[in-house]
């Protein structure tokens with residue numbers, strides 16, 4: 091047995107010591123006097139602070155790993171700067187598709203998108219794609235469009251747009267399904283390359299003190315290959331535990347992986363001690379920065395308001411991915427199959443429909459709602475009654491605030507992510523990153539939740555201790571790992587981090 095003594099518990103400052111055997115906590119106590127006689131090793135931590143390792147219960151592990159090798163455009167503040175970065179990358183890495191990530195036109199001087207012809211001025215032969223940080227749009231050059239067989243005569247795909255200039259020509263800005271179609275033409279990594287990317291993403295997260303992460307879109311590219319890659323990554327020694335949420339359509343839809351094959355793959359996952367499939371992911375709406383989250387009222391930027399049919403006519407805006415009946419059916423299917431469902435819902439209109447769907451299952455407490463960024467008081471009360479899990483991504487407030495204010499206006503944007511109200515209601519909320527959309531350092535999220543940037547309502551601040559709890563014990567709970575990790579209570583995995591300074595005192 092290994093005893094760690096003379097540390098301060100990061101959530102209270104109390105002096106403690108902890109016995110660990112075979113990687114699990116035997117006891118953690120508030121006294122330093124009785125180092126157990128069974129201890130064969132004692133480590134004096136000299137008054138440093140100790141916390142459970144973080145758990146990132148909503149992120150995208152494989153995409154994080156794949157993005158590590160792409161050109162990162164964060165920090166660019168002008169079109170010229172973006173073009174220079176693309177030009178440099180084109181010279182230094184001349185082969186294959188040139189894919190850049192974290193493109194965000196709202197951070198650029200003037201706030202307008204780059205265009206196809208600007209990218210073509212660097213290269214028109216090699217496909218170039220700038221992926222928007224919100225994951226719902228990109229800018230492509232003509233070689234990328236050609237690779238996806240898109241021509242000037244191509245009609246917009248259902249649920250997507252090839253934006254056109256005043257003369258009617260495609261200008262390179264691709265929205266939603268149009269973006270997915272073109273990026274779909276880029277070469278797919280092999281299972282082995284995916285596994286390497288997963289391990290690399292895990293290393294990056296481990297550097298942030300994260301010991302377990304949930305991939306919230308397994309099957310986004312190809313479920314069969316991705317499950318094989320996650321198994322391989324676990325075998326290769328991924329430094330973190332991983333929980334997987336499978337895309338609904340890949341499990342239940344018409345293009346689902348055949349049942350017998352899926353069963354085989356799930357058996358292979360179950361054989362890996364650090365890996366588990368924990369649920370099914372459904373997208374109910376889009377995002378705020380692209381004006382596709384389904385909200386009551388309207389966005390300030392575009393989309394003529396739509397009247398919602400029915401007895402209570404309210405104006406709504408944005409995009410429901412599924413009609414309510416379809417969403418109800420999808421949620422019930424997951425529930426009946428015994429899985430947990432995790433539903434992406436950002437707008438308040440969408441969230442009402444998600445609540446309806448969860449309520450119909452009769453056991454809403456088993457399921458989770460992801461993001462829930464816009465919540466009214468009555469919706470918080472309803473969530474409290476449903477007792478479903480809720481996950482927040484506070485780092486969004488630091489990175490995407492400009493776009494939120496642009497779309498929603500200052501007042502509405504200021505109330506996003508109501509940590510204080512949701513915690514006061516006793517809702518089981520966890521906090522997580524959604525990387526690779528953001529950098530994903532949990533300390534950034536903790537700071538954003540406990541000391542909201544000045545554009546946001548400060549009465550929704552939680553305490554640092556609460557935010558740390560939301561990144562550890564509460565995150566274990568939403569992942570189905572309560573008692574297994576996140577609290578360093580007896581019996582749990584001894585995943586911990588040692589800190590030089592008091593985590594409650596600020597950065």
Ligand SMILES: [Zn+2]
Pocket residue numbers: 148149150306524
């Ligand atoms: Zn996500």
